[in-house]
Amino acid sequence: MRGEMPTGNTRADVMSLDEFKVWFVTEIEWSPGEISEDSDLVEDLGMDSVGAVDLMAAIEDAVGGDVIMPIELLLQITTVRDAYLQYCALAHLPYESDVPR
Amino acid sequence: MSGPITGHDEPRLSPSLQTRRLHLRMLTNEDHAPLYRLSSDPDVTFQWRFRGTTPSYDEFLKQLYPGVLCQFVVSPHGSLEVLGLVVAYNADFRHRFCHAAVVMHPRLHRRGLGIEAFMGLARYVYYGWDFRMIIMETVGIAFENFARGEEAGYFTVEGRIRDQFYYGGRYWDGISVTHRRDQFEKVMQGPVGQLLAPGRRVKVPPPK
Numbered sequence: 098m099r100g101e102m103p104t105g106n107t108r109a110d111v112m113s114l115d116e117f118k119v120w121f122v123t124e125i126e127w128s129p130g131e132i133s134e135d136s137d138l139v140e141d142l143g144m145d146s147v148g149a150v151d152l153m154a155a156i157e158d159a160v161g162g163d164v165i166m167p168i169e170l171l172l173q174i175t176t177v178r179d180a181y182l183q184y185c186a187l188a189h190l191p192y193e194s195d196v197p198r
Numbered sequence: 199m200s201g202p203i204t205g206h207d208e209p210r211l212s213p214s215l216q217t218r219r220l221h222l223r224m225l226t227n228e229d230h231a232p233l234y235r236l237s238s239d240p241d242v243t244f245q246w247r248f249r250g251t252t253p254s255y256d257e258f259l260k261q262l263y264p265g266v267l268c269q270f271v272v273s274p275h276g277s278l279e280v281l282g283l284v285v286a287y288n289a290d291f292r293h294r295f296c297h298a299a300v301v302m303h304p305r306l307h308r309r310g311l312g313i314e315a316f317m318g319l320a321r322y323v324y325y326g327w328d329f330r331m332i333i334m335e336t337v338g339i340a341f342e343n344f345a346r347g348e349e350a351g352y353f354t355v356e357g358r359i360r361d362q363f364y365y366g367g368r369y370w371d372g373i374s375v376t377h378r379r380d381q382f383e384k385v386m387q388g389p390v391g392q393l394l395a396p397g398r399r400v401k402v403p404p405p406k
Contacts, residue, residue, distance in 0.1 A: 145308055145342070145343055145345060145346050146307070146309070146312055146343050147313065147346040147352065148346060149310035150310035150313055150389050150390060151389050152310075153310055153389075154389035154393075157392065163397045164398050164400060165218055165219060165397040165398060165399050165400070167219065167399065168274050169402045171310075172305065172309065187400060191400065192398050192399065192401070193399040193400060194399075195401075
């Protein structure tokens with residue numbers, strides 16, 4: 098899905114889960130070379146607060162459109178699969194300014 | 199280290215209290231009770247001011263302000279929910295440093311929101327005062343949540359007292375770290391800079 102922004106920026110096409118896993122290993126500096134969708138980010142992959150900052154920023158960049166990862170979505174991320182699902186949500190949810198009041 | 203940095207020379211500094219996801223705001227009387235509860239949360243108390251003791255509410259309030267340069271409740275945008283507290287305290291104007299502390303609700307630990315709140319405080323402090331560094335004292339058990347930050351250049355570990363504090367059946371190191379003005383500028387070039395940048399919010403549906 099592409100969300101056209103007034104500025105002309107667009108949100109990127111959404112990756113599949115397999116593509117996301119490859120992206121994760123490539124883009125997230127602290128990621129081990131192999132992960133599974135069930136990997137727990139903290140327990141299995143050793144994510145700390147600094148790692149969480151990296152992940153948040155990387156997902157926001159991957160989605161594009163200068164989108165902010167909201168706290169509500171952030172708190173639902175425990176595993177790699179969760180990160181993927183929230184990445185998808187971020188790519189599809191409407192911008193607040195686009196929602197009729 | 200150079201002298202004062204002006205807003206013109208250093209546009210990253212700002213008196214803004216808005217970060218990407220958070221709003222740092224003045225304490226009100228309504229915040230006192232939530233902060234008191236947070237201070238006594240089992241996952242917080244041993245690493246915060248009262249170290250597991252249970253002061254009365256009045257005693258808690260008495261200790262909330264002395265020595266404070268500035269402190270802010272951490273809330274999400276558009277809400278007054280108390281997610282935590284950031285404090286700059288024990289300022290030394292002659293030698294140009296202050297101390298800082300961050301406490302966040304346990305459900306937010308290891309999510310990067312404590313770093314976001316701290317960076318919001320640091321931006322405000324470095325904008326408003328000619329401090330060279332912000333000093334934080336932490337405990338090994340809490341330090342593990344952000345230890346990778348030293349390698350990433352967020353801060354420098356300056357000192358460590360081995361086995362200083364006792365929690366959970368073992369002793370933990372006491373650790374002193376500094377976040378210097380030039381480190382603030384440097385980390386703002388990376389993912390941390392994004393924490394303070396505005397962006398576009400999405401509409402999250404309420405939980406079912």
